[in-house]
Amino acid sequence: MEDRILITGAGILCPIGLGKDEVCRRLVAGRGGIGPVRFLDTVHRNYPCGEVPFSDGQMKEMLSVPEGKTVPRTALMGALALREALEDAGLGRDMLPRVAFVSGTTVGGMDVTEKHYPEYLAGTGPVGDIPLHDCRSCSELTASFAGSFGMITTVSTACSSAANAIILGRNLIRAGLFDVVVAGGSESLTRYHFNGFRSLMILDERPCRPFDATRAGLNLGEGAAYLVLERESAARQRGAGACAVLSGCGNACDAYHQTASSPDGEGAFRAMKAALEEAGLEPSAISYINAHGTGTPNNDVSESAAMHRLFGEDLPPVSSTKSFTGHTTSASGSIESVICLLAMEKGFLPVNLGWTTPFEGGVIPVTPGTPGRELRHVLCNAFAFGGNDSSLLYSKL
Numbered sequence: 001m002e003d004r005i006l007i008t009g010a011g012i013l014c015p016i017g018l019g020k021d022e023v024c025r026r027l028v029a030g031r032g033g034i035g036p037v038r039f040l041d042t043v044h045r046n047y048p049c050g051e052v053p054f055s056d057g058q059m060k061e062m063l064s065v066p067e068g069k070t071v072p073r074t075a076l077m078g079a080l081a082l083r084e085a086l087e088d089a090g091l092g093r094d095m096l097p098r099v100a101f102v103s104g105t106t107v108g109g110m111d112v113t114e115k116h117y118p119e120y121l122a123g124t125g126p127v128g129d130i131p132l133h134d135c136r137s138c139s140e141l142t143a144s145f146a147g148s149f150g151m152i153t154t155v156s157t158a159c160s161s162a163a164n165a166i167i168l169g170r171n172l173i174r175a176g177l178f179d180v181v182v183a184g185g186s187e188s189l190t191r192y193h194f195n196g197f198r199s200l201m202i203l204d205e206r207p208c209r210p211f212d213a214t215r216a217g218l219n220l221g222e223g224a225a226y227l228v229l230e231r232e233s234a235a236r237q238r239g240a241g242a243c244a245v246l247s248g249c250g251n252a253c254d255a256y257h258q259t260a261s262s263p264d265g266e267g268a269f270r271a272m273k274a275a276l277e278e279a280g281l282e283p284s285a286i287s288y289i290n291a292h293g294t295g296t297p298n299n300d301v302s303e304s305a306a307m308h309r310l311f312g313e314d315l316p317p318v319s320s321t322k323s324f325t326g327h328t329t330s331a332s333g334s335i336e337s338v339i340c341l342l343a344m345e346k347g348f349l350p351v352n353l354g355w356t357t358p359f360e361g362g363v364i365p366v367t368p369g370t371p372g373r374e375l376r377h378v379l380c381n382a383f384a385f386g387g388n389d390s391s392l393l394y395s396k397l
Contacts, residue, residue: 003232005170006242007394008180009089011081012338014223015050015325019084024342030368032324032353034207034219040189041114047203049189050221050326052077063145070129071141072109073222078142078186081224085182086146089228090240093147100151100178101143102169103226104161104185106330108135111190142186150178156330159292160251161185162225163333163382163390167249169229179234184334186224193329194220208295208327209354210320211304211365218294221326225334227341244341247377248281248393250274255387260298265306267389268292272310272379275393279377286316286393287375288349290336291363292383293320294327303381304362317373319366323353333382333390340378340394348372 012019015033016026026033034050054062059076060069082101086092091099109132116126131137139154151172155165162185169183197203197220204217227246235242252274254267261268276283292303307315321339322328328335343350349372352365376396383389 005173005246006230006232006235007227007244007246007341008230008235008240008242009085009091009228010226010338010341011084011088012225012335013052013077013081014225014328014335015052015221018080020338020342024346027324027339027342027350028348030351030353032207034326040194042191042194044194044198046205048207048219050219050328051189052223070112070132072132072138073111073188074105074108074138074186075141077188077222077224078103078138079145081186082142082146082182082226085226085228091180091228096147097150098180099149100169100172100181101139101149102153102155102165102181102183103139103142104155104165104330105135105138105187106156106158106161107187107190107193108138109133110192111188114191138186157388158384159329159332160382160384160388160390161330161333163392164251166227166334166337166392167251167390170246170249173229173231179231181229182226183229184224184226185331187222187328187330189220189222202296204295207354208323210293210295210323210352211300211362212355213357213359215295215297215300217296218322219326221328223325223328223331223335225331225338227334227337242397243345245395245397246392247395248275248279250278250391252389253387258386261302261383262387263302263305265302265309267387268303268306268381268383269309271389271391272306272381275379275391279393279395281377283311284314285377286379287373288316288343288378289318290340290350290378290380291318291320292381293322295322300362307363315363317349317366318363319350319352321350333380333392336382337380337392340380344375344378344394344396347374
């Protein structure tokens with residue numbers, strides 16, 4: 001029988017805190033992290049967002065970055081989340097040459113490029129910072145704070161990047177290339193993608209309300225999270241604890257539109273169905289779905305349709321925790337995976353903040369006051385532009 005893939009560690013930094021303990025407290029208390037812009041250099045301050053509660057300078061101090069060294073915000077956040085994940089799994093620096101690191105990002109070091117772009121145009125910009133722009137450099141910088149990994153690679157599939165990084169990590173273990181893979185993603189807010197989403201007219205000037213009839217768009221967020229995936233036999237051999245099993249994964253691309261989801265949720269339906277089939281579970285086994293739930297009119301109709309197609313009248317509890325964090329884009333799949341693991345461990349249902357009014361055909365999400373319950377099998381959805389949709393299925397040991 002093939003070894004199961006265990007989750008032996010996790011780390012997170014997001015708008016509701018640094019570390020699993022703080023994030024869990026905020027989730028249980030129903031305290032979101034969406035608010036006015038603090039750190040992003042933008043004139044569009046009428047749009048709330050979910051920023052991590054630290055400046056670049058504060059994060060550099062936490063990581064002991066030498067004064068004057070340029071490090072993109074994406075890498076700073078990633079390094080802090082990675083540090084917790086490795087500590088949680090009991091992985092020391094001496095073990096990292098036998099561990100792979102798979103990180104998802106799309107923005108990469110764009111914040112550094114934006115800072116110096118006028119200088120580059122004038123021919124006076126710091127040439128040494130140019131390599132920090134691309135996604136690969138952010139993954140390598142993030143990893144460098146922890147030590148020397150046996151493999152480093154980057155996944156960039158927009159808002160499903162971190163989820164697909166986890167799937168790739170699973171595949172590396174299945175292929176026998178590694179026993180341990182650290183996988184997830186990191187993404188910082190930048191003017192480039194903030195203005196890009198604004199140009200699509202899908203940003204809300206109020207805190208987002210996923211699945212609500214009055215929803216008017218998303219709030220962008222940022223953050224990082226990583227999971228330590230480990231072959232069960234290897235974890236047992238080194239005496240590692242585990243919090244869950246990655247029991248199923250699904251990825252599908254309906255290629256319906258460059259940015260919009262299909263009305264019937266075909267890609268989402270196929271991704272969730274594939275995850276269930278891989279886990280050998282019927283839809284009725286799912287205890288909770290952490291929906292992609294962006295709060296845009298299009299996504300919430302499409303995702304609702306997909307869930308109704310798959311689960312029929314027996315839809316499990318659903319919520320979008322983007323109402324806490326904003327849409328952390330490439331990092332959302334791993335941030336929301338950690339949230340799912342916390343909910344499974346503590347036996348609570350993350351609520352869908354801001355929801356008051358259903359729309360026709362929409363799901364009725366978890367609201368404050370809903371009692372907790374045992375969560376045995378949880379689905380986590382992450383969907384991206386172009387219909388690149390992924391679902392991850394976590395199960396209790």
